[in-house]
Amino acid sequence: MFMKKINPRNVVLLFFLIVLAPFFMTYVFACFYISKNDREYFINMMSNIMENNAQNAIENPVHEARGLSRSIAMNIDEIDLHEYLNGGNARLNTIIPSVIYTAPFLRSITVSDGNGHHRTYPDLKFKDLAFYSELQNQQSNEKDSVYYSRPYDVVTLGINGAGEKTERMITISMNLFDSKSILFGAISFNFDLNAISAMLGNKITHYNETFILTSNSGDVILSNKKTDALIEKLLQIWERRTLSRTGYFYDNKNKYYVFYRKYANQNWTAFAIISEYNYVKATHAPKKILAIIIILCTIFYIVMTLFVKYYIDGIISTLYTEVNGAEARKEKLTFYSVYENIRKNNSKLELAIYYSETDALTAIFNRRKFDDDIKNLVSLERKFCVALIDIDNFKKINDKFGHSSGDDVLKIVCKMGMQVMGDTVRIYRFGGEELSALYHGNSVDEFYQLIERWRQRVSCRIWRERGLQVTYSAGLAQWESNDSVTQVINKADVLLYKAKNLGKNCTQR
Missing domain, CATH: 3.30.70.270 (Reverse transcriptase/Diguanylate cyclase domain)
Structure with missing residues (x-):
């Protein structure tokens, strides 16, 4: 009874599905394997990139500022500082320019004494010095302490007060002590955050990640690209999920992969943010190539299946014609009809042989x-x-x-x-x-x-x-x-x- 229901078209379709099944299973398994490897590679790669960017944009400048501060403190005393602030021929006139030229992200250096006198090199004309007063207020008399300002926008003036220009900066300040550990001044390094952000912007990977450094107060210190309002709002939520020094998590609601690194001394947190869309876009290429291969193979097998169908139809038609001596209607031509005709003819042949013998x-x-x-x-x-x-x-x-x-x-x-x-x-x-x-x-x-x-x-x-x-x-x-x-x-x-x-x-x- 099963053979009654089978016709050449069903056989060809069954053959096609049997042949196609291994390709489908291979594609599903390969996609699963590729996705698993891509995710592991993605996590490892972004963790490394997070470390490198944090080191280049944060740790190296801070360490460099500390080293420079100690080097300057060892080469000057209170007299040198007083001469420099009063425009005299002090050693700082040589030391500070050389430091500026060797530190690519250092916008300027400000030196001050305990009486509120200060001098900045290069001689930038600031429209507002409120940031500097705020930094001075948080400093104490502790030795080797480093003080970090909030990020701030500074408006510098051109010659004769013309040509205003807004610059994003952050200041790192350290006290100066003489050989008897007596405080005689302070030195402040003003870093150009726009320059650091531009440097980070040149290191974006194919995941098109966003690198952001924020303070605990929610201020964006630097970023490799312009951040939208949603990201800035999410940063405050993500800050509460940074439970360890380094790590990552997935924001399932907003579809973001978030890698982070915390800096306890500065109360800063660095984030590397990748959207689900960019992740899928960056990792879909192997799956796309595999899908194209599967599609091409499927097309090939469809052609081969149609050829097999045509060939089988020809064989069945020939068998039917040879058995019955007449062509059959295609809609009634099945394996079972041919089988039944051969069986009946065999019965007739056996009967004929019996009667002949x-x-x-x-x-x-x-x-x-x-x-x-x-x-x-x-x-x-x-x-x-x-x-x-x-x-x-x-x-x-x-x-x-x-x-x-x-x-x-x-x-x-x-x-x-x-x-x-x-x-x-x-x-x-x-x-x-x-x-x-x-x-x-x-x-x-x-x-x-x-x-x-x-x-x-x-x-x-x-x-x-x-x-x-x-x-x-x-x-x-x-x-x-x-x-x-x-x-x-x-x-x-x-x-x-x-x-x-x-x-x-x-x-x-």
């Missing part, structure tokens, strides 16, 4: 089957025995009891012979009232005993017709090497006539 009256093999079998045995040179059997006085039986009784005699004699012979011997209707038997084997005695048993049963049978007595005579011959079919049959025929001449109802060998 079987005697219609006695239901035993006919003369044609006998001729084929004996020729096959001779060609194979296999030992066998043949017997020719003739029912005695068969014409008189027909004349006296009628042809119907004669036919019954033939049927019953053959039926008795098949019962005696079993599968060992084949019985044939040789012609008219003559029968034949083929024995496959070397034992002539065994064959003779079977023929004799059969003869005795026939001769002892009591028939329905009063006065009917049936016997037969037989001649039995063994095939010898180099005997032809005619020769072995003639030997059996001679022995049959010998039995007839000896009074009938006997077997001669």
Whole structure:
């Protein structure tokens, strides 16, 4: 019943799905594997980038400022500071310019004494110095302490107060002590945050991340790109999720990957922020290439499947035409229809073969089957025995009891012979009232005993017709090497006539 439902189209579709399934499974597994590796690579890479950017933009300038402060403090004293502030020929006139030129992100250096006098190099004209007063107020008399200002915007003036320019800065300040550890002034390093941000902007990876340094108060100290209002608002929320010194988390609500690094001394936190969109965009290329390969392979297999379908349709159509002798309608052409036609034709062929080999009256093999079998045995040179059997006085039986009784005699004699012979011997209707038997084997005695048993049963049978007595005579011959079919049959025929001449109802060998 299952085959009834199958037609060539369904077979082709099933074949296509079977072939396509491994490609689909491979694509799903490969995407999963690629995504897993991409995520691990992404986390490791961004953690390293976070460290590098934080070191270049924060740690290195701070360490450099500390080193410069100590170096300057070791080379000057209170007298040098006083001369420098009053415009005299002090050593600071040489030291400070050289420091400015060696520190690329250092915008200026401000030196002050304990009395509120200060001098800045280069000689920038600030519109407002409120930031400097705020920084001075938070300083104490502790040695080796570093003080950080909030980020601030400074408006510098050009010559004669013209050409205002706004600059984003942050100031790092340290106290100056003499050899007796007596405080005599302070030095402040004013860093150009715009320059540092520009440097970070040149180091953006293919994830298009945003690098931001913020203070605990929420001020953005520096950034590698312009931040929008949403990011600035989220920074305050993310600040509460920075539980360790370094780490990362995913903002599931806003779809951001956030990497961070905290600086306890400065109360700063550095963030590297990557949107889910940029992450997917940066990592989709391998999946896209794989998908293109799968699509191309699928197209190839579709073409091949259509070719196979056309080929199968041709084979089925040819089979159907050969079996039925006529072309079938395509909508009714299925494997089952072809199978059914072949099965029916095989049944017809088997029936035709049966009728061509079987005697219609006695239901035993006919003369044609006998001729084929004996020729096959001779060609194979296999030992066998043949017997020719003739029912005695068969014409008189027909004349006296009628042809119907004669036919019954033939049927019953053959039926008795098949019962005696079993599968060992084949019985044939040789012609008219003559029968034949083929024995496959070397034992002539065994064959003779079977023929004799059969003869005795026939001769002892009591028939329905009063006065009917049936016997037969037989001649039995063994095939010898180099005997032809005619020769072995003639030997059996001679022995049959010998039995007839000896009074009938006997077997001669």
